[in-house]
Amino acid sequence: MEQAIQQLINGISLGSIYALIALGYTMVYGIINLINFAHGDIYMVGAYIGFALTTFFNLGFFPSLLISMALTSLIGVVIEKVAYKPLRKSTRITALITAISVSLFLQYTMMYFTGPQTRTFPMVLENRSLSFLNGSVVMDIKNIYILMITLMLMAALQFIVRKTRMGKAMRATSFDMEAAQLMGINVDKVISFTFAIGSALAGAAGVLVGIYYNTINPLMGSLPGLKAFVAAVLGGIGLIPGAVLGGFSLGMIETIVSANGGSIFKDAVAFLILIVVLLLRPNGLLGKTTKEKV
């Protein structure tokens, strides 16, 4: 019982990070149908910016988080303008390879400037933990921060998408880009805005993972990036609640698998789930099936 609660706590923290990255994937996919492979690397860049701010500028946790989010959203917009916009009319496979080239570029540029070694993220939060049930369940203060920040960011995202004009434009563009354009929506602006928000969330996830695991390296983005994509597909790609559900489910499943002695297989489990979900419910847990028309 205690162990189950402990795993729940760990699973939620891991799931929060997946969910934050998955949100960016899902929003971009929802609007321009592109699997943005560079998204995982934006998360890596976010972690490095957080690292630089806390180590070299001695900033606190919250200022670093906000500056990191601002900078990654800028990077996201620049990537969209430079790399994806010229290829918007091209085929899927071209766009996908472009995304991969952007991903490689970010990884190895970062490696060129910072070196391939793993770096230690400084302790920016006080090292305090709460124990429950006579100390058999330990909840680190970091877990609470991660969950709270994730929930706040998700609430903010939900507000933007549901209540603002820009959010309405995003939903319209995602539903039918051409019709949205005919209704006077500036589609380019909407796409840039989507990249900005998605990248900011990834940047936040990067800083959070930095404080959670304390280590960062230039290639840290690729596997979590893929897994966050799995999470997005699991929940139903293109759906914001789906990404959250998928992220938390994947975090929980991975924690449960590694706790039960399967830690070496935990990455395989994520992809196995992906294949099973794709076969049974290709549109994800929350997705609706659409009939194909000739």
Added chain:
Amino acid sequence: MRVFNKGSIFKYIGIILFYAIFQVLLSTGVLDDYIELNIILICINIILALGLNLITGFTGQFSLGHAAFMSIGAYTSAIVTAKLGLPFFVGIMLSGITAALAGIVIGIPTLRLKGDYLAIATLGFGEIVKILALNIDYIGGAIGFNDIPQYTNWTWAYGMTVLAVVLIKNFLNSYKGRACIAIREDEIAAEAMGVNTTFYKVLAFAIGAFFAGIAGSLYANYFYFIKPDSFNFMKSIDILVIVVFGGLGSIAGSIIGAIVLSVISLLLQSVSDLRMIVYALVLFGIMLFRPAGLMGNQEFKIFKKGADANGSVKGQ
């Protein structure tokens, strides 16, 4: 198909002459070991790219897990030649067959998916194969498989490359190959015309996997040593890049793509720190300025002539 006619005899002579020239240059030591290594790598890449081109370029099924089949082939060959001590030919054939069986087993369920979903499912399959290989102690696990006998040489590599080109080209000129091309052009229309789409998709997948297995076998028996990480997601991407760079749906394109990209990566070795950055920029440049690849879906004159004689449809 007539095997011998005036045009084709020159082609056969050309193929044999090309082999003989390199064989002489390699055995007399004009071309050193380093060049031989790169030539064999180019052959392996050509075989991989041809297999993937059949799946992605000709049948239109988007696969991001091609390295997994190479991995299966490499490990099969390693077990057959190193652990069981059987001859290399058996290793190559068993590698191809095991990989093709894996292709069928994976293809039957996943090929119901379309586009991006299929890409992601195959990506997941590739990761699963890698993680399994990492955790099976019999084949060395994460440490890798050591002491594989070195059988691969120019003769084997070239022979297998020619075999792959000939078999895939003839497959595409057969009615089965045209069924595959029909699926790429319009799956629903193809189905309406009576093409059994599932069967042909799985068939293309199995043939592509077969050649990936052979390439894996050549790889394992050239480098003595294989480890699961050599066949990761990036390897699949490398193969895909060759195919797209050469031109989706062009056999000549895959060959040229493999050669050009290998040469580019060779030239970049002198700037090893910047290698991947330049590679990424080159990739981006190609996608931006030449998204259809070097050859588009065209073939060389020499390839075209043979195709016309058989009354083939050319890609379109």
